[in-house]
Amino acid sequence: MRTVIPFDARNPKTRLSPPLTCEEREAFARIVLEDVLDVLAESPLDPEVVATEAVSVDVPLTVDDRSLDAVVNDAIDRETPLAIVMADLALLQPAQALSLVRTAGDVVIAPGRGGGTNALVVRDDVFRVDYHGASFRDHLAIADERGLECSVVDSFRLATDVDEPDDLLEVLIHGEGEAAEWLRGAGFRVETSGDRPVASRGASD
């Protein structure tokens, strides 16, 4: 299935500052994107990256600096079925990609923590996206208004996008790609001495 991976190449992941510097955030965002592409290569999803500026990837790339909504709605107009998968799903595994494809529905939504939409499958071009605000709820409402049948995929790995410092802990604990390795190389460890586990940063390897 054709799959759009939107990627913001300009000053990405600002909420990860601190603990990451601007250069580190750029490097980390690229590595998470590569992890997502590596996982999708083992799945029925066929990714293409739509980035705000040129990036080097081994899949088809379109540079388009319009809003996320404009880019995705155009892609829906061009061809359905279409999947849209966020570029920061560092815990993604092939099983979750498969479950997106296998779940029936005109629209299939995987919610992200914090009210967002981390992955979509759109099988009817009547659907429109609106990623602003509490998009999970809004996407359910848009599907309902347009008479579309909507399914929700319940997955912790799909719900975990990496955009806040607490999310780094999830990558260290559950990540199986290069992003977890990169964090460990940058000195991040799971620290369990306090009230609850946190990702803390010591000396780099």
Add this chain to the structure above:
Amino acid sequence: MRTVIPFDARNPKTRLSPPLTCEEREAFARIVLEDVLDVLAESPLDPEVVATEAVSVDVPLTVDDRSLDAVVNDAIDRETPLAIVMADLALLQPAQALSLVRTAGDVVIAPGRGGGTNALVVRDDVFRVDYHGASFRDHLAIADERGLECSVVDSFRLATDVDEPDDLLEVLIHGEGEAAEWLRGAGFRVETSGDRPVASRGASD
């Protein structure tokens, strides 16, 4: 399947202060527990509450103020298969209870966000729990050391325990039980005017 629901009745959910007062945290924790019990009543899991002090529930209750580990390890010694489900899984639905039971393995683990273990199925009494620290990782290691086959259930609803202010947003967006109603009655709303959605509190209904 026999299912232990540990419940801390003394000053529960301290990390929800603020935004909730002590009395509100107690009321909210009880309502989430009731939601969990209501959901399990529609599932193959047969719950009993083990609480640190007497609480009124419609299922068997044991009062035991020992540590969580001592209580659960004793329960494992008494009888397997045994499920252990945290009392604060406000997004739980019957489907997730069913997937715990249907997943094969000597030990079945549903991770919680933040490195925890939100639900377990233990089918071999050689297993021991250790909820302190990054328990998800530790439980995998304990199963491995003891030669037990371990499966992981990937579920956003099982991963979401309600113990921090940000978790209230998840309840408002995804909750289908009384806890979401209680929050709305207490004046909580999904506020989308800022950078990202938050649960903000206005006037009570």
